[in-house]
Amino acid sequence: MGxxxxxxxxxxxxxxxxxxxxxxxxxSLSRGGAGGDAAFLLVASRIPRTLAAVLVGASLGIAGLIMQMLVRNKFVEPGTTGVSEFATLGMLVTMVFLPGLAVVGKMGVAAVFGLFGTWVFLRVVRVVPVRQLVLVPLVGIMLGGVVGAVTTFSAYRLDLLQSLGQWSQGSFATVMQGRYEFLWIAGLMVGIAWFAADRFSVVGLGEEFATNLGLDHRRVVAVGMVVIAVITAAVLVTAGMVPFLGLVVPNVVSLIIGDNVRRAIPWVAGLGAVFVLACDLIARVVRFPYEIPLSVIVGIVGAALFLWLLLRRRSRAH
Structure with a gap:
């Protein structure tokens, strides 16, 4: 399979x-040579776009995997826990108060808001008594809906709705050389996740179990929150929001090889990259020469798989 x-x-x-x-x-590459238009487009646009798709797929898949370990629930990811909506709110804050901020600064603000959103979701899940696993993502979707509504209303009142839309709608149409490099920071977060993989596996067994093994549960959770927030922010400022990817890919890998995080990380990264590359190709060719936003294709496929996972888990529960 690998x-x-x-x-x-x-x-x-x-x-x-x-x-x-x-x-x-x-x-065209052989006819034009190294200085031709085809070679220029390949280096300036096509290669960066392909690398961006690989990095987005791999990093968002890992972010979803870590989120599922922290919450101990298979139906959560940054897009179903309000983290993406909090990061988008951070982007709106930079537009209003720091309009001239560089992209790296915008990513930093979005990461801080995403980190806060992760903390809020974890606190809500602890406080709200949720007896069924399938209700946990619904709580996150409701939280994200509230934050998203506040963000959209504020952007509408400030006449920034169109500007915010280009960040919240996932697409690689504007990705080119010099416009995707921040995704390597998300790639670095994947490396950190790999380094701490065994700790995330233990945290996924519960706080008491992790503490009995001598693991600092709060520190590991904090590292996981930072990884999730930075990945979400890096993807948001580069390609926009890509829904359901972090939910579907780890679940598919879990069905194949189980829940060992260290073993699953390469599979999740590879399958996530394949998923995004395939969806990006579909987005480019289904209405050629026009292009459909990537988030539309990923949302349709991801939502269908999400419903299948929910129904499958419910049928197994009975």
């Missing part, structure tokens, strides 16, 4: 380099 994911990843990445309105093909 070999299949690797083959699909390479095949989709290579295909993505040559799909688009502009003529970038092996033939």
């Amino acid at each position: 070999v299949l994911i690797g083959v699909l990843l390479v095949a989709l990445a290579l295909t993505g380099l040559f799909v688009g309105v502009s003529d970038v093909t092996p033939g």
